[in-house]
Amino acid sequence: MNGKTECQTCMVCKKSFPKKNLIPIGTIRKVITEEISKDFPQWSPGDFICQVDLTKYRMQYVQSILKSEQGEVTDLEYEVLNSMQQHELISKNIENKLDQNWTFGEKLADKIASFGGSWTFLICFAIFLALWILVNTVVMVKHPADPYPFILLNLMLSCLAAIQAPVIMMSQNRQEAKDRLRSQNDYQVNLKAELEIRHLHEKLDHLLMHQWDRLAKIQEIQLDLLAEMTKKK
Structure with a gap:
């Protein structure tokens, strides 16, 4: 020594x-x-x-x-x-938004078109025609208000058809506007979802890179321990 x-x-x-x-x-x-x-x-x-x-x-x-x-x-x-x-949510209630923007006349046209395309309107109209024909052929036989061939009734039906056509067109225009807003809203929602998914994928990729880096560091420490154990032997 x-x-x-x-x-x-x-x-x-x-x-x-x-x-x-x-x-x-x-x-x-x-x-x-x-x-x-x-x-x-x-x-x-x-x-x-x-x-x-x-x-x-x-x-x-x-x-x-x-x-x-x-x-x-x-x-x-x-x-x-x-x-x-x-960020503000993109999905919105289109119906409420449209109800706030349409005028009274447009809303009335929508309700009239909705009623005119229902079974309630067809049944009521059939009952009206039957009563009109019955009154002018059976009840008022001697002095009917609208004798056969029911010219007044034909005039009323022509006026109804002339009024109903533009009302239906107004309702269709409003429905097209609804569909256009719905499609725009759907596009915005889908675009946001796509961006969020892409954002999430980027974060997952970043997380995986960190995991690989950390695993490599742990392996380096393990190698140091093995080297020290080998020296002791």
Whole structure:
């Protein structure tokens, strides 16, 4: 023996160890030194750390990575929800919007066209025709108000058809406007959904890249541990 064995103090536990059993902090991977800096921000590359404390910080780093992996999907979900909440919803009730913009005449035309295309109108109109013909042929035989061939009735029917046609056209124009607004709203909703899905895919790709990077760092730490175990053998 050439005298006393050279000893150094571990920066973490403050215990003295033979220098060969200590590791210079300057030779440790950056991710581990960043973990050590949380507790000892004043360290220098010439400081030493013992094997036990180095293993503790390595495990602490791995645990922090695993915890961040568990919570990152939840954070991703919150981020997507927040990005959606910051924008006004595109889907709207088109019916309420149209009811606020149409005039009284347009609404009346819509109701008349709706009634004119129903079974209620057909039944009422058939009853009216039957009563008109019955009154002018049976009840008022001697002095009918509209004798056969019911010219007055034909005139009334012609006037009704002439009035009903533009009313139906107005209702159709309003329905076309409704359909156009519905199609625009559907397009906007589909476009927003497509953008949100694309946004989500980009975030998932970003998450996968982070996972690969973290796995690579964990593997580097494992390789360091294996190398140290091999040296001890």
